Amino acid sequence: MIHGAEVLNKFLAFRDNYVLLLGVDEGLLNVPMQEGKWSIVDTVNHLLGWDQYLLHSVLPDIRTGNQVSFPDHDIFNRQSTESIPGVSAHDVLSAAIQLREELVNQVNNLTDDLRSKPVTVNENSHCPHTQEAYTLLYLIGEFVEHDWHHQKQIDAYLSRSAHVAKGNGA
DSSP: OOOHHHHHHHHHHTHHHHHHHTTSOHHHHTSBSSTTSOBHHHHHHHHHHHHHHIIIIIHHHHHHTOOBOOOOHHHHHHHHTOOOTTOOHHHHHHHHHHHHHHHHHHHHTSOHHHHHSOOOBTTBSBOTTTOOBOOHHHHHHHHHHHHHHHHHHHHHHHHHHHHHHHHTTO
16 A cells, blocks of 8 residues: 555546546447446546545544544445436546545645544544554545556556457548
8 A cells, every 4th residue: 555645646646547538539438338337437426426525524524533434335336426417528527637636635735643643434443454544644545546446447448449449440
């Protein structure tokens, strides 16, 4: 797992992936990446939903010293991937870029002590997988890994799509 300033740098740098996606055809952004799976815009909505949760729920809990509570992931993910009628994929990407920048700015405005202060998450003081103490930076590091997991899916889909297009004489 990455730590410290590198976490925030990688978290902010993910915004560049959104910027690159602005150059992708809107239709391709809305097609499921695999049968029965999310589209790119669904995936961005999913990541945007978690950024909103971090900004509006986790950061206030960190600031006030309250326990951090995460919702049921399956329910949250289902709700966050629902597209909003009339909102284009490019609008979703633009919103994701702006929100990621705002979230990183808010985290950067916290003191180093607050960013690295141990916190309780859903009644746990340590990650059950790594045994590391939860801190805001640790949580953001987990989201960096989550973001890149989805970016690999997007990259694989775009690579397959480009290969198919070339194979069809496009």
